[in-house]
Amino acid sequence: LTVAVVGAGLGGMAAAALLAKAGFSVDLYERQPYAGGKAASLSLGAYRFDTGPSLFTMPWVFREFFSALGERMEDRLRLIPLEPICNYFYPDGARLSSYADERRFGAELERIAGGAADRQLSRYLKKGRRIWSVAGELFLKHSLHEASTYLSPSGLWSILRLPAIDPLRSLHDANAAAFDDARVVQLFDRYATYNGSDPYKTPATMRIVPHVEYQWGGWAVEGGIVSVPRAIEAAARDAGVRFHLASEVEAIRTDEAGRRVTGIRAGGEELPYDLVVSNADVLSTYRRLLGQPDAPEARRYEALEPSSSGLVFLWGIKHSFKELSGNNIFFSGDYRREFSRIFDQGLMPDDPTIYVNITGKSSPEDAPAGAENWFVLINVPRNAGQDWQALAAQAKERILSRLGAELGQAIEPLIEAERVISPADIERDTGSTYGSLYGIASNDRFSAFFRHANRSRRIRGLYFTGGSAHPGGGMPLALLSGGIAAELARKYGTH
Numbered sequence: 001l002t003v004a005v006v007g008a009g010l011g012g013m014a015a016a017a018l019l020a021k022a023g024f025s026v027d028l029y030e031r032q033p034y035a036g037g038k039a040a041s042l043s044l045g046a047y048r049f050d051t052g053p054s055l056f057t058m059p060w061v062f063r064e065f066f067s068a069l070g071e072r073m074e075d076r077l078r079l080i081p082l083e084p085i086c087n088y089f090y091p092d093g094a095r096l097s098s099y100a101d102e103r104r105f106g107a108e109l110e111r112i113a114g115g116a117a118d119r120q121l122s123r124y125l126k127k128g129r130r131i132w133s134v135a136g137e138l139f140l141k142h143s144l145h146e147a148s149t150y151l152s153p154s155g156l157w158s159i160l161r162l163p164a165i166d167p168l169r170s171l172h173d174a175n176a177a178a179f180d181d182a183r184v185v186q187l188f189d190r191y192a193t194y195n196g197s198d199p200y201k202t203p204a205t206m207r208i209v210p211h212v213e214y215q216w217g218g219w220a221v222e223g224g225i226v227s228v229p230r231a232i233e234a235a236a237r238d239a240g241v242r243f244h245l246a247s248e249v250e251a252i253r254t255d256e257a258g259r260r261v262t263g264i265r266a267g268g269e270e271l272p273y274d275l276v277v278s279n280a281d282v283l284s285t286y287r288r289l290l291g292q293p294d295a296p297e298a299r300r301y302e303a304l305e306p307s308s309s310g311l312v313f314l315w316g317i318k319h320s321f322k323e324l325s326g327n328n329i330f331f332s333g334d335y336r337r338e339f340s341r342i343f344d345q346g347l348m349p350d351d352p353t354i355y356v357n358i359t360g361k362s363s364p365e366d367a368p369a370g371a372e373n374w375f376v377l378i379n380v381p382r383n384a385g386q387d388w389q390a391l392a393a394q395a396k397e398r399i400l401s402r403l404g405a406e407l408g409q410a411i412e413p414l415i416e417a418e419r420v421i422s423p424a425d426i427e428r429d430t431g432s433t434y435g436s437l438y439g440i441a442s443n444d445r446f447s448a449f450f451r452h453a454n455r456s457r458r459i460r461g462l463y464f465t466g467g468s469a470h471p472g473g474g475m476p477l478a479l480l481s482g483g484i485a486a487e488l489a490r491k492y493g494t495h
Helices: 010-021 059-068 101-112 117-141 147-151 153-160 171-178 182-195 204-216 227-239 283-291 296-303 337-343 386-408 423-430 475-492
Strands: 002-006 027-028 041-042 047-050 080-083 086-089 094-097 218-222 242-244 250-256 261-266 269-272 276-280 311-317 327-330 354-357 372-380 413-420 462-464
Touching: 002 010, 002 250, 002 261, 002 413, 010 027, 010 041, 010 227, 010 276, 010 372, 010 475, 041 311, 047 372, 059 218, 059 227, 059 269, 059 475, 080 413, 086 204, 094 182, 101 117, 101 182, 117 171, 117 204, 117 475, 171 182, 171 204, 182 204, 227 242, 250 283, 261 276, 276 475, 311 386, 311 423, 337 372, 354 386, 372 386, 386 423, 413 423, 462 475
Parallel strands: 002 027, 002 276, 027 242, 086 327, 276 462
Antiparallel strands: 041 047, 080 218, 086 094, 250 261, 261 269, 311 372, 311 413, 327 354, 354 372
């Protein structure tokens, strides 16, 4: 069977590679002149930046992917363990670092929060492991839209234990019950942002996210995160995938009844294919590629709450700060207000939490000697036509004020290279509807089941992968999404 994959994000490349390995004839089309989707790279003079994901987690997902292709991950990627994983800065002047080593992390929490914090951490992470044991395999490695998932012995076992995943209270409520110190609660509330959600709304099941980080660690990658899509691209090419970069797919073609895919149109040419895997955003697939903006799947998806977006500043800083590690968080003073403005009011936070990633800490070639490459991100609402130039100017002023106060030095005079990436830029460059970083938010106890299925039941031969499809956004989940889509395509083909 012949397959067209639309979009060379991690999910699209994973699906393409696995299908090619299984003997399918696979062509992958990408409108950008490079593969990788949001996991891109940009150079400004002597500074190099990752412009999307900035933390490598769940290495076993990547190891399993490469193994399925008959390869070793270690031959394609060199991981660098982060110790600490992240430095945290609070408005009251407190600072702490997180570590994958539970004892070391517990000692840090105990230092700022008192003697019970290490025991509270141990109980919290144990609960996360329990949630993972029930939901991890079920939610992340299998389709939630196929009856066979639930009829398998492991699926039935998980279903019988679903109350244990704590879906009825919010992540914040669970964290507030687990920790006495509000600063520790805020640290664990932050994990809702890993898929663009609100900790005051997303279910406590999201405790699975810190479990993942502290169980398997946080990592940098030699050469930057962009090395990940480059490694996957190389493996896909070796598996037989034919890449067509700078080649935009204009339409996914179906038969007259609209019930079966027949191919694609690219470069004005009609190209027949037996199967199509869309790595494009779900809404973009229905609206633009299928020409079905009123399809029931599109209407249902459009009614769901989009994830947050991000406003990014890339700064070449002609100074080196010993207080900073590869990942740094400067927390806002009122976290609830910050998320209420983003999700409830669609407004920029007036006191944003600031994330600063510096790949040069682990890959010194990314910045000149004595200098640092700062990727500065704040969470913002989806793109709805705001004046992002004006909003970016306001945000920059607030960010510079906060960072300067924390680090004891004016930052603006140190900036010798700059680029701003707004939600509108993200939407234009990656095709993510509204510039949402993770498709839909997980601000509902059932949101895991609302992500788009990896196989279309209405249009035979059409499959979905990527951050807007199951199981969601982020590099490991996108890779798992590609694996699920490939497995379903092998199983069902054109049916």
